Amino acid sequence: MALDHDTKRDFKIIGTRPLRPDGIDKVTGRAQYGADQSAAGMLVAKMLRSPHAHAKILSIDTKAAEALSGVKAIITAADFGDMRKGEAMNVRDHIMARDRALYDGHGVAAVAAINEATAKAALALIKVEYEILPHVTEIADAMRPDAPVVNAGFVQENAPKGYSENVVSAHEFGHGDLAAGFAKADKIISRTLKTAATHQGYIEPHACLASMGPDGRGELWCCTQGQFYIRTLCAEILGIEESQLRVTASEIGGGFGGKTTAFIEPVALVLSRKAGHPVKMVMDREEVFKASGPTVSSEIDVKIGMTKDGRITAGQAELRYQGGAFPNMTNWLGAQCAFAAYDLEAVNAIGINILTNRPKQAAYRAPGAPMAIYAIEAVVDELCEELDLDPLDVRLKNAARKGTKSSYGPTFDEIGLVATLEAAKIHPHYAAPLGPNQARGLSCGFWFNFGGNTSVSLGINFDGTVGITEGNPDIGGSRASISMMAAEELGIPYDKVRTIVADTNSIGHNDVTDGSRVTFAVGLATIKAARAAIKEMCKRAAKMWGIDEDAVIWEDGYAKPAGQNAGEFEPLSLAKIARKSANTGGPIAGHHEVNADGAGVSFGVHLVDVEVDPETGFTKVLRYTVFQDAGKAIHPDYVEGQMQGGAVQGIGWALNEEYIYGADGKLQNAGFLDYRIPVASDLPKIDTVILEIPNPGHPYGVRGVGETSIVPPLAAISNAVSRAIGVRMDQLPMSPPRVLKAIKGAKG
């Protein structure tokens, strides 16, 4: 796609803050989420899950359960298709164990019954004989050559040698001469940093309602970030054609990447096919923690060299990520992001993927980046402290900018890192005084942002209003932003446009709502669809005036003669053209299909002040400011919302959130009581500063904003805590016992 350099500047609607179209439904309880749909004759499905971290399944006896009155269908892995490769196979095998249970909570069988109580009673009647196998849940243990093999057959050629079969892939990025770089340094610091696995923590558990006939034709309602991808996965797993299955995305109660894949949907479909009734399946919270897709945990070796005046001479990292019992690409993403904020002559990052007896990781907001950048930013901060340099000045000195060859290969176009750093530097927060046991930390953050396959259709209604059909679930106000972009382009008021998220049969393919792609890619397609409609409307006006269509232009919602030569005509409003359209050639619509590239990378900088209680290790976040380049903030409220929400998820990650596995390989905190996401009273205000460095790849300059914001908090808070207690912290979360131990260790 050619870059669109006529970036529009003079906006009427973009940048305002109108109410969102789905708002009233959401404040009155009317909005329909995944678990809010029912169907006549509906059955309820429940899963039997492995209580063991790793076990051979010797037998599954369902006879007694089948005999229970009210039980309509029972399935095991044997009821799924037999496809032998690819991501759909991994998704299938992650949902339901084949011959071995690979993690605590792994599905073993599923029941559909006339109600939940019967389904649960049936689960208790299913007899599974297990042979318990040795398990491994931690990275270092899983890498040992003699470690129990979690899931054989995934080792790629690039996997490092000398380890167990759990070490499955490695991806390396970088350029320049590391040895020469380190030789120029006045100070080199090497450290190993660790982060725990965290969960997206969306408040709505996975839920679906499936209905499939014996002919294999199905309907699926579910909460998902991508109805098209769910369709692809389910079709492959069930062995049906995509046209057989229609998937409708419900309102979605949070996803953050965790709803980009399937966890229950194929099960509900197969049960429905087998039982001949619609089947509703809803995960409970324990299942969400145990058997959806948390993020990776990591161990990262970092070595960075710096000159006395703060120039980074070389940077090197090895990132070891475990993401459960199946391979993933997070190591590939993490290795690319690690040093992205810096303009370096010598840099190298290698990301390694390790399998463990844990659930298969799913995307979580900027997957792979937060832990990678945490490790780098913690070491950079330590160098600043050691060399007595201002940490913002050091970032500015080394910041990637337009023309920088990035650490992962491409050369950056217009980017906003320097602007965000400069904004942070002059912000009152950076100069505010601090009290005892208080300190300030900062970190940069980065995310690529995605584009991808996108289809949008835009219809001009006869009454002059506009309907937009798009295919990306709205996870944070995107219907509002899309309506705004259409209204802007068409020159009509925002409230004349209504955008809906369509099912898989009502619009062409759309990739998942991920990679912060929606406002960028769907927005771009919407603008192009609007332009197509405008072209048609100009044509109609030309016809009505009896002039050449090239002699008509579109301005502020009106077709106008292009100039004096075109003739003297009263401008025709969109509404007028619409009302006459039946007589001028029929309905008017525009549509656009694209595999969008040109997504602009986005950078952010976070500043945080903390106070650490030296006697308990408790960290209080006192003040927080997010600086981020949005490219163009279409609806600033929702941009701020993304910045604040990401920051707070990162605060949770830094301080308290973690998957805790016992020696038995079982997850010990599968609930919100002990998986501690931040609550309202934990937090100060989260201040935001939006910067707008237009992305040349989008007509209005939009960059994605949803993911970058979760990246900096980890290091920002770690740096603040480290400075407050005078000891460098090297592990997340910085739970009070860890912090207190560090304080005591320093005292000797």
Added chain:
Amino acid sequence: MQYAAPETTAEATRLLADSPGTARVLAGGTDLLVQMKFGGLAPDLLVDIKNIKGMRDVTPEDGGFRVGAAVSGAEMGEHKAMRALWPGVVEAVELIGSTQVQGRATMAGNLCNASPAADSVPAMVAANAIARIAGPDGERDCPVQDIPTAPGKTSLQKGEFITSIFFPARPDNASDAYLRFIPRTEMDIAVCSAGVSLTLDTNGTCTDARVSLGAVAATVLLVQDAANALIGSKLDDSALEALGAACSAACNPIDDKRGTIEFRRDVTAVLAKRAAKIAQSRAGERS
């Protein structure tokens, strides 16, 4: 499962005593319903005590207060006189869960759930509160600290349940405080906790004290050495140090997902010291 909501104590004890299977008292349900959903608990009978007369009352008695077994945290928090007399107990009850949990959770439920981390229990133990128990053989009184015997276990016999908890009168220059440590600011279970109740004489010297610790042993601990460290002192630094040392020494904690042994030992001492200072200043204000 059956649900019963008797209107008299006698009927409740009869239902509990006669039930052939697992029978449970239902107060606020904030432990019970969670255990039924996620903990594999499947009672045969629930006896809801909230409809029994008097269960929801806080009544003055002998200069103290008798708190009905079904009084919720929110109701306790609204009782000004009880708060003035036993501020440490009320603040402990108010720490239980969220506003929503407060709307339902009871002190008696907190006690009978018998979690070593229960927030109101150390405060009640420090207050020397007395539980009144109804049973098939009539009523009896029992110090709160003798109710829980192990995690999830109580000394109550089949058919017995707590009808009220009595908080005695106290001199003017006496007060109490409760502190717990949690990793967030709300919605967590105590990693460790301390309750201190003390009486001062007119010179500010501590004449009487009770110090209790939560979440550092199988049941709440009443630590006499810790109380002795305070008695006779004006809570000067050396007394507080001795208090902390006695608390750390008395702890017998475990390593678990919520904290380490080392952390619990250290922080228990910190909390006890801080709670003692708060109780001291409250006592000063009342004198």
Added chain:
Amino acid sequence: MKKLHINTSINGNSAEFLCDPDATLLSVLRDQLNLTGAKEGCGSGDCGACSVTVNGRLVASCLVLAAEVEGAEITTIEGMAEGEVLHPLQKKFLEHAALQCGVCTPGILVAAKALLEKNPDPSETEVRFWLAGNLCRCTGYDKIINAVMDAAAEMRGA
């Protein structure tokens, strides 16, 4: 399991239903009475998405048995707006963009309303602690707190 016959009032309307003795109020509201505004985020009292009031007290309906509400007065999110007229909190949530995915919103609105009925002039800290049992994973709470404070101010003015 023998069903129980319960009479209650929901949002001012009398309601009658049969339920299993171990059914939660949340499951009856959602699955039997089609009041799906209250959500099940956890089923264990931790998230507040199921918040309703029973006899004026804010509770988590996942931790209340349906059998317990005999004779009680219940209000849910569905009873918050009066016809076309939104409650000031609902209006302020829209104006302040205090929701992203919106799944926490019904519970937070019900909880915030209960707060303002008890304390019309709360401090920001009071609002944060009152709402600590209502998890929101999307917003970072900032705009929610602003919306509640603004609604409180408007309601005091009115």
